[in-house]
């Protein structure tokens with residue numbers, strides 16, 4: 001996919017681009033499981049995080065021309081700040097906080113002051129007199145990685161508050177990146193840590209500026225073609241540059257980089273309808289979720305290069321970085337939006353509840369960086385860089401992962417992927433509908449949906465049949481239903497919904513004994529007991545269920 005060809009096809013929109021998550025402001029969490037945790041993230045995690053951002057804030061002040069003393073940040077440190085700002089944006093989408101917004105606006109002013117006249121914004125580089133987008137260090141630098149996180153934070157802060165100052169900064173920086181790579185005299189390359197690829201697609205969705213989509217396609221298409229010179233002796237697979245996209249059969253290398261790359265590819269497939277991206281996304285999905293994921297949804301077992309291993313290489317004491325789990329949640333979300341299949345949401349649920357959730361302590365101020373399955377004597381640490389703000393930004397997006405809205409032809413669709421007590425407001429063309437959800441999931445197997453609408457509205461309610469659930473009972477307005485899930489794995493109720501209509505699920509949650517695939521050496525002669533989230537839909541997966 002050479003750059004010239006990419007430029008001739010900007011702005012294509014896929015036929016299924018209408019499926020979209022609902023804004024977090026439209027989703028209210030009111031349950032005994034998530035609501036208390038989100039309160040802890042808002043009231044304890046976010047205030048606690050500021051202390052660990054002092055390196056970043058000093059660097060910003062230096063870049064803005066202010067005198068500072070003390071140590072400054074490292075090459076990827078600014079991403080911590082942006083992941084934190086994104087966390088704060090999700091919290092603000094749920095509950096506005098003028099004090100927090102004032103502090104963030106001060107940070108945005110510093111960012112604007114530290115931004116170079118041409119738009120470049122990576123203050124580690126400018127403070128240290130290094131070369132922006134250094135062609136001799138692209139594999140090890142983090143120019144694109146931090147810019148990607150800046151863009152995502154800016155989009156969410158704007159969505160939550162209506163304040164577009166950070167979005168303006170991000171667009172100016174993205175414009176500089178486009179000119180650097182695709183403008184007159186531009187040279188092919190890409191940042192060794194993927195992230196910018198998916199962020200540019202999201203920025204395109206918000207701005208409809210085709211250059212952002214064009215640059216994302218170029219950064220993906222240039223991989224595997226010798227466009228970036230390895231700085232050190234790390235293998236090219238470490239930064240997903242071993243072979244071109246079409247020839248990549250599996251996700252390889254640094255697990256976080258690889259998953260961010262795969263998410264960008266899935267995003268491009270969704271936005272452009274290009275079959276090459278779609279096929280690649282499916283190859284990455286299958287190789288990761290069928291053969292390289294633990295029973296708890298962790299990935300990336302190798303400590304060396306923080307990397308994926310071979311198929312079925314899943315030791316109990318593997319590395320399994322929290323950011324890789326967060327990355328897999330987002331990859332699963334994009335695969336759902338791309339294909340509307342419940343098995344993507346099965347993986348999302350498994351990873352979210354089992355590999356991400358415990359990463360932040362119940363008190364909100366301690367974290368896990370890694371997630372080994374055998375965790376004896378492994379105390380929580382509190383480095384608060386890299387993974388902690390990624391965990392909080394992921395966990396505060398539960399409402400986004402839970403629902404999606406779209407249409408099939410003229411029929412509006414509402415998808416339910418996660419079972420979370422509270423409500424969602426859905427603006428259908430025929431009128432706004434509120435769906436209230438009553439449940440103590442995952443502790444209890446009952447989930448009730450109640451529709452509130454001033455006038456009857458026709459829409460199809462697609463409720464995910466969890467892959468782990470073998471026995472379910474459904475009642476529509478108290479009448480038992482024998483509805484079978486469709487080929488995509490959803491119970492579909494396509495009808496005219498009236499005020500007060502209800503749908504009740506009972507999802508039997510017996511304890512299940514899991515046996516690992518025989519190729520997983522670490523699990524031979526062992527079983528795992530599990531209740532709730534897992535997936536029988538993955539027939540060739542790393543686990544098999546047997547009756548206890």
Ligand SMILES: [Zn+2]
Nearest residue numbers: 321323386387
């Ligand atoms: Zn991390």
